[in-house]
Amino acid sequence: MIQVNVERIKDRQGETLLFREEVGLSHIDREEIPFAGPVDIEIELTSSDKTIQAEGTVKAVIQRPCDRCLSPVEVLIEAPFKEIYFSTSTTQDNLLQDEWISFKNEVIDIEPEVIKSLITALPMKTLCDQNCRGLCPSCGQNFNTGKCACSEEEIDPRLVELREIIKLKHGEKN
Numbered sequence: 763m764i765q766v767n768v769e770r771i772k773d774r775q776g777e778t779l780l781f782r783e784e785v786g787l788s789h790i791d792r793e794e795i796p797f798a799g800p801v802d803i804e805i806e807l808t809s810s811d812k813t814i815q816a817e818g819t820v821k822a823v824i825q826r827p828c829d830r831c832l833s834p835v836e837v838l839i840e841a842p843f844k845e846i847y848f849s850t851s852t853t854q855d856n857l858l859q860d861e862w863i864s865f866k867n868e869v870i871d872i873e874p875e876v877i878k879s880l881i882t883a884l885p886m887k888t889l890c891d892q893n894c895r896g897l898c899p900s901c902g903q904n905f906n907t908g909k910c911a912c913s914e915e916e917i918d919p920r921l922v923e924l925r926e927i928i929k930l931k932h933g934e935k936n
């Protein structure tokens with residue numbers, strides 16, 4: 763739970779509250795976001811007559827394997843946060859919007875939306891370096907740290923194809 767107490771601004775149109783905190787979310791066991799440190803949250807909450815609008819930024823460092831060489835990479839995610847909450851005790855059902863999120867009493871738990879924002883902002887690619895040379899497909903040697911015996915003989919992929927054709931012609935099988 764990441765609890766934000768909105769007692770001071772609830773039902774007071776135009777009142778704002780700044781929520782700024784570093785929270786540990788390592789208990790969240792989700793494969794997509796393996797946290798490498800606390801999550802930095804900075805959100806401004808603004809009260810209107812029916813709702814509380816929350817807007818800000820969520821930052822976290824996660825650790826993921828490099829797409830090419832699998833070595834661990836720390837990735838900073840900076841996600842925008844924008845949600846609308848409403849109090850179940852003050853809002854009439856017919857005024858509700860689908861995307862609004864309900865809360866009871868004076869406390870909003872923003873944890874689900876924090877996680878959601880971070881997941882939405884995950885980068886498509888993770889690379890330890892733009893020029894990462896990856897792993898040898900045969901023996902797994904990390905080419906960033908050195909060569910392997912297989913890579914001594916650098917094979918042009920077109921040559922591999924040619925070899926396969928020759929093998930077929932000679933009736934050999936792999």
Ligand SMILES: [Zn+2]
Pocket residue numbers: 828829830831832833889890891894895896
């Ligand atoms: Zn890499």
Ligand SMILES: [Zn+2]
Pocket residue numbers: 898899900901902903910911912913
């Ligand atoms: Zn190799």
